Amino acid sequence: MPKVFVTRKIPDAGIRMLEQKGYAVAVSAKDGVLTKDELGQELQGKQYDALLSLLTDKIDGAILDAAGAQLKIVANYAVGYDNFALADFKQRNIYATNTPDVLTNTVAEHAFGLILSIAQRIAEGDRFTRAGKYHGWQPMLLLGNDLYKKTLGILGLGRIGSRVAHHGSRGFDMPVIYYDVRRNEAFEKEYNATFMATPEELLARADFVSVHVPLLPTTHHLMNAERLGMMKKTAYLINTSRGPIIDEAALVEALRTKVIRGAALDVFEKEPDLAPGLAELENVVLTPHTASATEETRAAMSEVAARNIIEALEGRVPPNALS
Ligand code: GLV
C-alpha cells in the first residue's frame, strides 16, 4: 500500500482522494511548520512514496534522501515552488509538482482587493471608524485615488499577472502596460496592452505596479531602493507573489519619506516577520499571505496536489510536473 506524508493539515478534499485510492495517508500531528530537522525525522525510515508539502517546507536533497529511494514525488500545495531545490529533484529522478491554474483567479481577485483597499483607503477607513474617530461627514476626509483610467503596470505576465490585467482592463478601464522576459502579442491585442522593454520603463509610467514574477535569483530585490525611486510619487506597489522580490526595508523608507504613495502586500521578505516600521505606516495594507485563501480554491489546490500524487504513484507523469 503506497504511503503518503502530508506536512500539515490541509482541506480534506485531496486527502479523501488519496484515501479512496487505498493509500496510507499520514498527516503531521504538529499544528505548525515542521523544522527541517523535524521533517527529516518524520520521513526517516518510514518509506513514504509521496510527500505533500507546503510553501513553508524547504525541500532539498537532504530531505529527499531522508525520505529514501522509494520516494517518487513531492507535491507542493502552492503554485510557487521557490521552496524546492529543483536540481536535487532532477538528480534523484523525483517528481516535483505545484498547483497552478486553480488559484489564478482567486489571487487576482485578492490583488484587486488590495488595490481597492489601498487606493480607496478602505483598511485605513475601517481602522478610523472602529476607533471612534468618525464624527460626521467631511469634505476632505480620507481622500484616496480612482482606479479608472489609471495605468496598471504588470511586472511578470504569467497566469496571475494576466488575470489581474484582465480585471483592471475590463473592470476598471485601466490602460495596461506590462514587463516580462517574454513578449505576448496575443495578450497585447486582447487588452490593448503595451509591452515595456525594461522594468524601469514600466515603473516610470504605472500608477499601480502589481508584482507577479516568481522568486528567482534574478528577481530577488527586483524592487530595491533605486527602482522604488523610479516609480511615480503618486503610485502604489502591490505584491501577491513572494516577499523577497521587494527589499522591504527600502520599501518602508520609501513609504515613510513619500517616495511612493502606498503599498499593499500579501507576502513579506521574512515571513511571518515584518520589516521594522512597516506595520506602523498608514499608507500600507497588509494581508497574511492569504491571496489564495478561499474555501473553494484551497479545496481545489488540495485536489490538484492529490491528483499529482496519484498520477505519479500509478506510473504516469503527473500533470503539473516541474522536474
Ligand atoms: C502561494 O503563495 C502559492 O504559491 O500558492
Ligand code: GLV
Ligand atoms: C502563477 O500562477 C502565474 O503564472 O502567475
